Amino acid sequence: MVMTFASCGRCENCLRGRTPYxxxxxxxxxxxxxxxxxxxxxxxxxxxxxxxxxxxxxATHWIVDERAVVVVSKDLPLETISPLGCSVQTGAAxx
Numbered sequence: 001m002v003m004t005f006a007s008c009g010r011c012e013n014c015l016r017g018r019t020p021y022x023x024x025x026x027x028x029x030x031x032x033x034x035x036x037x038x039x040x041x042x043x044x045x046x047x048x049x050x051x052x053x054x055x056x057x058x059a060t061h062w063i064v065d066e067r068a069v070v071v072v073s074k075d076l077p078l079e080t081i082s083p084l085g086c087s088v089q090t091g092a093a094x095x
Contacts, residue, residue, distance in 0.1 A: 002081055004068050005029050006054020019067070029053045034065075 007014050011023035022028065024035060032049035033039050040063045041048040055064035062069075072081055 002070050002072055003055050003062065003064055004070055006051075006065050006068050008035060009067050 005020075005025070006028040007019040007022035008024040008028060009015075009019075013019070013021040013023060028035055030052070032051055034051060039047050039049060039051065041050055050063065054068050055062065
């Protein structure tokens with residue numbers, strides 16, 4: 001699996017399959033929280049803001065919205081598909 005950016009899944013653009021143009025793209029990916037304002041983690045009562053790009057991936061486990069996960073064939077080499085999670089999408093979203 002590879003991860004992608006977050007989207008709301010409810011706006012007109014998301015419903016048309018145009019998630020790079022999600023009406024809530026900035027808030028969903030750069031707000032540090034889920035769209036409802038909650039966070040998936042806390043420590044000793046303190047909020048941990050770990051939702052950059054809608055996910056937290058430098059860990060042994062992923063905390064990510066299901067819309068941000070793409071299942072790919074296990075036969076594909078990681079070094080080939082890794083750039084798809086950021087660089088290709090960033091350029092393609094601008095088309």
